[in-house]
Amino acid sequence: MDKVKILERYMPVEAAPLIGRWIDYFKCEFKISRNRNSKFGDYRPPYDGKGHRISVNFDLNPYAFLVTTVHEFAHLHTWNEHKQKAKPHGTEWKLNFKKMMQPFFDKEVFPPDIKQAITSYLNNPAASSCSDLNLYRSLRKYDVKDESIHVVEKVPMKALFKLKDGRVFRKEEKLRKRYKCVEVSTKRVYLFSPVAEVELVED
Structure with missing residues (x-):
């Protein structure tokens, strides 16, 4: 073709x-x-x-x-x-x-x-x-919307979210341009871009 x-x-x-x-x-x-x-x-x-x-x-x-x-x-x-x-x-x-x-x-x-x-x-x-x-x-803004997907900046503080690999995190405070988030199973701290795509998890 x-x-x-x-x-x-x-x-x-x-x-x-x-x-x-x-x-x-x-x-x-x-x-x-x-x-x-x-x-x-x-x-x-x-x-x-x-x-x-x-x-x-x-x-x-x-x-x-x-x-x-x-x-x-x-x-x-x-x-x-x-x-x-x-x-x-x-x-x-x-x-x-x-x-x-x-x-x-x-x-x-x-x-x-x-x-x-x-x-x-x-x-x-x-x-x-x-x-x-x-x-x-x-x-x-021009993406086809998937209602289950959120960006980290829209996730409420202290709420849980998961990545595609299944790991679950709790959103903590904003540090300059990124968000401090804690992996629930390991308690390790990660910094997420505000536009990282995640899925909300029921607490």
Whole structure:
């Protein structure tokens, strides 16, 4: 099947032809991956006879899929220009991300709130990567809602929640940007991102 037709299943239709051209131009292996809780996407530079490789999680909403795809292609482009000399989310990468995002802004692919969040992210040198919470929250609004899933910042204080692996935690206080949570079985303390996805447990 034509790669553009496949891409149209996962991202806004009007964005698919350009991403298809990028795959060809950069001679990139582009993989639609299973869900990975730790990341939305991944870029790997040429190594051991293999070319550029990008993977993006299959279960992202179309806007999150496109933002992640552009994010990873910006890593590829930055590697081509600077090899290992550029920081992963440094100035060179941000310039390329901004430049590569522009065609999708011109086509008005994104809703205004996501466009604003991307622009704000790119103008904020303190944001180290696309774990930028403002951008993440904007993208999440377009997810298909699962009523059983909550983010840690919405879980009541002292309430119990569990992860996909079954471990149960009690939410304690907020420490700067993260939440202190105690694993019930071991009493060990962990710090959770406010947007980590969890399931509530009856006390």
